[in-house]
Amino acid sequence: MKSYKLIFAIVLILTVKNSIAQVANNSNLFIELKKADSLIFNEGFNKCNYTALKKVLHKDLEFFHDQNGTQNLEQFYKSFTNSICSNRNFKPFRKLVNETLKVFPLKNNGEIYGAIQTGKHIFYIKEPNKELYATEQGKFIHTWVLENGQWKVKRIVSYEHKPPTKEYGTKFNANYAYKLFDNDKEIEKLLKKHKIPSIAIGLIKNGSLQQIRTFGNRKSNQPISNNSIYKVASLTKPITAFVVLKLIDEGSWSLDEPVSKYFIDEDIKHSKYLDKLTTRHILSHQSGFPNWRHLTNDKKLSFQFEPGTKWQYSGEGFEYLRKAIEKKIRRPFEVIAQEKLFNPIGMNNTNFYWSNKINEKQYAVEHDENGKPIKHEKYTVANASANLLTTAEDYSKFLVYVLNGAGLSEKNYAQFLKVQAHEKVGIHWSLGMQMLTNLPNNETAFMHTGGDYGTKTIALILKNSKDGLVLFSNSENGMVLWQKIISEYFGEVGEEIVRRNLE
Structure with missing residues (x-):
């Protein structure tokens, strides 16, 4: 047990006497090791992806557990295959408590050769026909070494395991669970806390629309509904882009x-x-x-x-x-859009501007940062960049259409999937949408936001999983809730999307 004690001693020195050694959570080292951690747990433990797990295990691995003793590399790997992943009807899952993660570099002559990573995590069990439930919480210490440019975990200490506190409960979103949080009251609580009148959510899974959920009011004491119309600002641009791609x-x-x-x-x-x-x-x-x-x-x-x-x-x-x-075509753009896009995919509640077709009683009135309604302007001419009026369901249909090829030829759809321009590190642009490449699990995201005073919207799709989200809020504070929801639905991928857009 000498190694076990040595690790604790190192962490104690780092955290107490030299806390300045802790790196920022937006540093390259922190991000690299968080990704490495995800290969152990998100891929290995949660998904039984043995290939990913092997990439980060050091040949001289030592694993110390406060309840189950010690293991070497061979024993550790066998525990995954023979225990954790052997019974899919009683499958454990691990979720990192993100805010607890810390990284301390280890240096020799100024060069980083390793790092200490500490944090807390929660473990859950999934049984058939049951809600996912938490079983225990614990702490961990990972000792990482850098070998030939690759991070390898050489020592793992898993300790202080105990029953989960009420704080964590069953807050976990696996791919088969279409619940946002543990219950709807949490969303309502967040809306009230941040003075956000409403949020409409469209959930896309595996390339099809799974769920529309609405919370709050379009205006005072008038509940939002699936048919509620939002002004989505710059989310107009992806619509315009695909109308143009259809013409091309x-x-x-x-x-x-x-x-x-x-x-x-x-x-x-x-x-x-x-x-x-x-x-x-x-x-x-x-x-x-x-x-x-x-x-x-x-x-x-x-x-x-x-x-x-x-x-x-x-x-x-x-x-x-x-x-x-x-x-050139001698027809109004909104007529072209109806013909090429809206009518074929059933976007029946989408318009470029106000007309007699729109039911104003369904309009989600914009609100300021204090939750007070703002007088809205009724635009009566098309703008290819802004002011589109639509519902979360209609826009979700559009994203599903995009995920499934948008009815375009392979050649032209490939132009959309291609990086066309570079905004900054980690963020590019395709045709009409922002593009985030090299996300965890080799995922690529396409997204766009929309924001005028009193309205905040976002649309997001993942190329490989064909999952997606539409989030409409009639509030100046709507972005506060985006970050939470994106992280909940997309896990590590969502967290990375949020991080890149906050930098």
């Missing part, structure tokens, strides 16, 4: 043809970049335009750089594209 697929439009062939704005008619602007540049936010011309000093549209040379978010680009398409 049928040969009515081109991805790489100069847009100037069909439309030229007076403000840029003499620009040297005029004929370089293409639809690909616009849909991937490489147009060179500002977000909106009215936000510039002279209130005029201009190229701020050559199209295609770098990334810059632009609503003006999408509006420019709408005008060009309307001029």
Whole structure:
């Protein structure tokens, strides 16, 4: 047991006498070791993925458990195959308590050769026809060593196991459980705490819409429903992008043809970049335009750089594209959208602007940060960048359509799946949506947010699992709840998505 005591001594020194050695949770070291931890537990323990587990186990592994004694590598590996993963009708699961995770680097002559990782975790059991239930909580200490550029866990100490506290209960979301939290009261509590009137949630699993859930009120004492209409701001842009991709697929439009062939704005008619602007540049936010011309000093549209040379978010680009398409095809963009997208997939409650078709009694009125309603403006003309009016169910149908190929040819769908532009480290853009690659489990996410004062929305899909989420909130504070929900539904993948977008 000397090694066991040595590890405790190291941690004690680090945490008490030299707490400055702890690394930040957004550091590369912290992130790398959190991913390594997930190979042991999320992949190995939870999913019985032996290949992933083997990648991180050191050949001289020592495992110390305060109730079950010690194990070497061979014994540790056998416990997974013969015990943990042998009975799928009585399957244990482990969930990390994220806020407890800490990492302390180990150095030699200034070079990192290893690290100590500490934290708490909760263990659950899944039985047939029963809710997932917690069985115990405990603490762990991992000693990691860096060998040939690969992190290997050399010593694991699992200790202080005891019954779970009420705090943890059954808060765990496995893939087969379509519950957001342990009960609906928790969501209602969070809405009240953050002065958020409502949230509408669309859940997509395995490429199909599984569930629409709504909580709170569209306005005072008037409950939200599945038919409630939200103004989703910039979530308009992915809709526009796929309408355009449908036109490209049928040969009515081109991805790489100069847009100037069909439309030229007076403000840029003499620009040297005029004929370089293409639809690909616009849909991937490489147009060179500002977000909106009215936000510039002279209130005029201009190229701020050559199209295609770098990334810059632009609503003006999408509006420019709408005008060009309307001029060539000679039909209003909203009519084209109804024909190519809304009608075929049953988006019956989606419109680009207010009309007599919209039932105002179903509108989720925007609210400020104090939970007070805001007078909303009724836009009566289409904007390809903003102001789309839709329901969580309709937008979820759209995401399902996208996940399943959107009825596009393989060639054109591949253009959507491709990285077109780089925003910053870890965040790219495809055609019309933000793209996050190299997520845990080799996952790729496509997402977009929408935010005007008093409304916050997000749409998110995962390429490999074909899971997705739609979150609409009629509140300036809506983003507070996004982070919690995304992490709950998508686990480690969701946590990484949230982290990258908060950096």
